[in-house]
Amino acid sequence: MTGLRLEGLTARYGDHAAVAGLDLAVAPGERLALLGPSGCGKTTTLRMIAGLLAPAAGRVLMDGADVTRHPPERRQAVLVFQSGMLFPSMSVEQNVAFGLRMRGVPRAARRDRARAMLARVRLDGLADRRPADLSGGQAQRVALARALVLEPRLLLLDEPLSSLDAGLRDEMRELVLALQRESGVTTIMVTHDQAEAVAMADRIALMLDGRLRQVGPPEALWHRPADAQVARFFGGVNFWPGRGDGTRFDCALGPVPCAAEGPGLLTIRPEAVRLDAAGPGALPARETGRRFLGAVTRLRLVVGADGGEVIADSPAPPETITQVTLPRAALHLLPPP
Amino acid sequence: MRSLRWRGRIIPAAPVRTVPTWVLLTPALVVVLGLFGGGLALGALRSLDADPLPGQMAWSLAAWGRVLGDGGTWASFGLSLWIAGASTLLSVLFGVAVALMLRGAFRGRALASWLVQLNLAVPHLVGAVGILYLLSQSGVLARIAFAAGAIEGPADFPALIWDPWAAGIVLQYVWKEVPFLALVTLAALQGIGRDYEAAARSLGAGPARAFAHVTWPQIRPAVTGGAVIVFAFAFGAYEIPALLGASYPKAMPVLAWERFTDPDLARRPEAMALALLIAALCGALVLAGARGLRLGGVR
Numbered sequence: 001m002t003g004l005r006l007e008g009l010t011a012r013y014g015d016h017a018a019v020a021g022l023d024l025a026v027a028p029g030e031r032l033a034l035l036g037p038s039g040c041g042k043t044t045t046l047r048m049i050a051g052l053l054a055p056a057a058g059r060v061l062m063d064g065a066d067v068t069r070h071p072p073e074r075r076q077a078v079l080v081f082q083s084g085m086l087f088p089s090m091s092v093e094q095n096v097a098f099g100l101r102m103r104g105v106p107r108a109a110r111r112d113r114a115r116a117m118l119a120r121v122r123l124d125g126l127a128d129r130r131p132a133d134l135s136g137g138q139a140q141r142v143a144l145a146r147a148l149v150l151e152p153r154l155l156l157l158d159e160p161l162s163s164l165d166a167g168l169r170d171e172m173r174e175l176v177l178a179l180q181r182e183s184g185v186t187t188i189m190v191t192h193d194q195a196e197a198v199a200m201a202d203r204i205a206l207m208l209d210g211r212l213r214q215v216g217p218p219e220a221l222w223h224r225p226a227d228a229q230v231a232r233f234f235g236g237v238n239f240w241p242g243r244g245d246g247t248r249f250d251c252a253l254g255p256v257p258c259a260a261e262g263p264g265l266l267t268i269r270p271e272a273v274r275l276d277a278a279g280p281g282a283l284p285a286r287e288t289g290r291r292f293l294g295a296v297t298r299l300r301l302v303v304g305a306d307g308g309e310v311i312a313d314s315p316a317p318p319e320t321i322t323q324v325t326l327p328r329a330a331l332h333l334l335p336p337p
Numbered sequence: 338m339r340s341l342r343w344r345g346r347i348i349p350a351a352p353v354r355t356v357p358t359w360v361l362l363t364p365a366l367v368v369v370l371g372l373f374g375g376g377l378a379l380g381a382l383r384s385l386d387a388d389p390l391p392g393q394m395a396w397s398l399a400a401w402g403r404v405l406g407d408g409g410t411w412a413s414f415g416l417s418l419w420i421a422g423a424s425t426l427l428s429v430l431f432g433v434a435v436a437l438m439l440r441g442a443f444r445g446r447a448l449a450s451w452l453v454q455l456n457l458a459v460p461h462l463v464g465a466v467g468i469l470y471l472l473s474q475s476g477v478l479a480r481i482a483f484a485a486g487a488i489e490g491p492a493d494f495p496a497l498i499w500d501p502w503a504a505g506i507v508l509q510y511v512w513k514e515v516p517f518l519a520l521v522t523l524a525a526l527q528g529i530g531r532d533y534e535a536a537a538r539s540l541g542a543g544p545a546r547a548f549a550h551v552t553w554p555q556i557r558p559a560v561t562g563g564a565v566i567v568f569a570f571a572f573g574a575y576e577i578p579a580l581l582g583a584s585y586p587k588a589m590p591v592l593a594w595e596r597f598t599d600p601d602l603a604r605r606p607e608a609m610a611l612a613l614l615i616a617a618l619c620g621a622l623v624l625a626g627a628r629g630l631r632l633g634g635v636r
Contacts, residue, residue: 047535050535050539051538051539052538052539071538071543072535072538072539073538073539073541073542073543076541077539078540079535079536081532081535081536083532085533085535087533087536087537087550087551087554088554089554089555098537098540099541102540102541102542102546146540147540150540150541156539
């Protein structure tokens with residue numbers, strides 16, 4: 001298993017820094033998700049790790065060895081493209097065996113290994129098909145097999161699930177996770193979908209505008225975002241500027257009991273707002289709108305004399321709402337904007 | 338039937354076509370079959386006519402016998418084959434190389450691209466005259482070499498024009514066709530993008546093997562198509578070998594023209610036979626080449 005370290009990694013397109021001084025360490029066997037909106041530099045970072053793009057500055061280290069100047073074919077860091085990029089002139093089996101062929105594995109051996117790998121991604125019957133005859137999900141699995149058959153040091157996945165529809169997505173996610181656990185390969189995946197990152201990664205590195213904003217386990221980014229932008233990316237909608245004194249936080253909602261100290265933005269996830277119980281610290285509220293979103297209903301509530309707004313998600317909201325409770329443990333103070 | 342809306346106007350969808358396809362194809366077929374097929378048929382008739390006088394006919398295979406029995410014809414065939422083959426091979430090599438260089442992003446790419454395409458507008462004959470002035474034994478390069486003391490006289494300069502290897506002719510075709518093949522190849526390369534190659538590199542292929550195993554099979558149909566056009570043109574064209582070719586053997590089209598303009602009208606059927614031979618051989622070679630290279634594309 002291979003560890004990866006990026007030091008001050010920078011990429012420029014003209015004058016624009018697509019990736020600016022990125023520092024990141026990935027432990028051997030870890031699954032890390034590089035998460036961010038499109039254009040944030042995550043795919044550029046992945047290409048620099050694969051060796052397909054030379055960084056303008058910085059270093060890429062694999063197990064402590066500097067590979068920044070190594071060409072892609074010497075890195076054993078295999079990139080699986082979003083669209084699979086299966087070679088159209090080769091059969092499925094030839095595609096899977098391609099890397100082995102490049103390594104000089106004899107024909108019979110690479111045939112056996114390719115067939116075995118195809119069985120592991122449950123495509124045994126399709127060895128002789130052409131890529132053009134495959135569905136999107138099948139092509140994606142062949143691309144995965146083509147990478148994993150090489151037992152690479154790093155597996156790099158570029159939006160592995162984005163091109164698949166909902167049903168296939170769950171199946172593919174479980175398959176990727178199962179194969180990754182089996183092989184223990186250090187995996188870095190790029191995605192713009194926070195749900196995908198949360199479900200697949202041991203740790204998430206959130207990138208915005210070419211910079212790392214927060215790195216940590218999914219729970220940490222979800223419940224303890226570093227700033228309002230990170231919180232928004234994970235679906236945060238409640239932000240109240242104000243000041244806390246350690247026992248209460250003064251903001252547009254009025255005094256909110258919590259342990260926050262100093263100036264900042266108080267936040268709470270919409271699904272953590274409680275509507276049912278009138279407990280200690282309950283705040284009087286008035287409903288101004290509700291919208292059914294499927295799994296939850298989103299409610300807009302006005303709280304306090306200054307017209308502060310609270311947005312709450314609830315799977316089964318009561319008919320009438322007169323008060324809300326913001327549980328102390330769910331409240332989180334962000335730095336002032 | 339769906340209509341389209343474009344810039345505020347509603348464009349009605351095309352009516353369902355009721356005219357049979359063969360009717361729609363007829364105007365084009367009449368031109369192609371009438372001019373091309375008619376010309377071939379007339380040529381064939383004339384090659385079988387031993388009577389030089391107009392209006393008279395005397396069926397005979399004599400002209401075909403003289404053409405096929407003459408060793409000079411086969412020497413000409415060999416020369417034309419060599420000219421077309423060498424020109425095509427070199428044009429493909431350089432054309433693909435130029436396309437590979439031009440597809441990357443680099444400073445001055447627009448200028449380089451413009452320079453490469455510059456001579457597409459120059460007629461073959463003008464290029465040939467240029468080559469003549471440049472490369473003949475009394476040409477510009479020979480004079481420079483003489484002035485520099487590298488040679489003592491015109492005869493010391495290597496014969497590139499009117500030479501048995503037809504170097505000047507091949508050079509002229511390569512000069513003219515490299516940009517053509519480069520454009521064709523570049524379009525194909527840009528059509529497939531660079532991610533296939535990136536995927537191959539990531540899987541452990543070096544640049545050369547990524548090209549050979551992954552890129553080439555995808556651009557091969559386009560390059561082969563371009564190469565077939567170059568080959569057919571170089572095999573059948575008259576003006577360049579007429580200007581830059583040696584007196585023996587002559588390229589096949591030059592030989593045919595000579596027979597056609599011979600004061601002895603009895604030789605005209607030979608010209609027709611030669612012309613038909615060129616068409617047939619060229620067609621056969623192109624077919625064989627296309628089949629050998631699987632022009633039909635990657636399955």
